[in-house]
Amino acid sequence: GAVVSQHPSRVICKSGTSVKIECRSLDFQATTMFWYRQFPKQSLMLMATSNEGSKATYEQGVEKDKFLINHASLTLSTLTVTSAHPEDSSFYICSARGGGSGAFFGQGTRLTVV
Amino acid sequence: GEDVEQSLFLSVREGDSSVINCTYTDSSSTYLYWYKQEPGAGLQLLTYIFSNMDMKQDQRLTVLLNKKDKHLSLRIADTQTGDSAIYFCADFNQAGTALIFGKGTTLSVSS
Numbered sequence: 005g006a007v008v009s010q011h012p013s014r015v016i017c018k019s020g021t022s023v024k025i026e027c028r029s030l031d032f033q034a035t036t037m038f039w040y041r042q043f044p045k046q047s048l049m050l051m052a053t054s055n056e057g058s059k060a061t062y063e064q065g066v067e068k069d070k071f072l073i074n075h076a077s078l079t080l081s082t083l084t085v086t087s088a089h090p091e092d093s094s095f096y097i098c099s100a101r102g103g104g105s106g107a108f109f110g111q112g113t114r115l116t117v118v
Numbered sequence: 119g120e121d122v123e124q125s126l127f128l129s130v131r132e133g134d135s136s137v138i139n140c141t142y143t144d145s146s147s148t149y150l151y152w153y154k155q156e157p158g159a160g161l162q163l164l165t166y167i168f169s170n171m172d173m174k175q176d177q178r179l180t181v182l183l184n185k186k187d188k189h190l191s192l193r194i195a196d197t198q199t200g201d202s203a204i205y206f207c208a209d210f211n212q213a214g215t216a217l218i219f220g221k222g223t224t225l226s227v228s229s
Contacts, residue, residue, distance in 0.1 A: 038216050047221040097160050107217055112160035
C-alpha cells in the first residue's frame, strides 16, 4: 500500500527552540496532507490541512504562528513547531490522502520539550 | 459537527473473538475506516468499508456496517497477543478533507 514517511520519529529539544518535522509520501502524489496531534491516552486532534502550493488551513484553536506548515511539493509537507514549550510535547502524526480508499499515516514524531 | 464514538477498553483472552464498536453521526460518509495504533507508533490502516456494503471480511477481520443506526463494528477472530493495541474508528468530515477519529478502543489480550 501507499507509504508515508515521517521524520524524525523522536526529538528532544530545549524550550524556546524550533523543531521541524517532515512528512513525505513515498510512492504517490499527495495534494493534501494532514497534521494531527495526539495527547496521551487521547484520540487524534486535527491541527491543520496542508495543500500543495497554498497556505495551510488551521483548525480552530491551533496557533498558526506556532505551528508553521509548508507543503512545497506534492510529496513533502513540513510542520515546524516554533519557540517550543513543554506543553507542546506531544505525538505528532501526518497523513496523506491517497485516492479514495483512505488516508495513509506516517509513523509519528514524539516531541519532548525540556 | 461530526462525531465518532467508541468504547474505550476491551479485554479478551487469547483465542477469543474481539468486537469493537463505533457509532458515527455523519450519514454522508462514503467510506468508514478502522486504524490500529501500536504503542509509540503511527497509525496503520487496518481495513475500510464502502458505505453501500453491510459487511466486509478480510482474513481475521470482519467489518459490519449498519447505516440505519450509524453503527460500525470490527470483529477480530482468534485474537492474538499481537493484536493488543488501540483501535480507532474514523470517518471523513463533511467537507471530505480530513478524518474524524473516535477516542480509540484499547484492546488488551491476555494469554
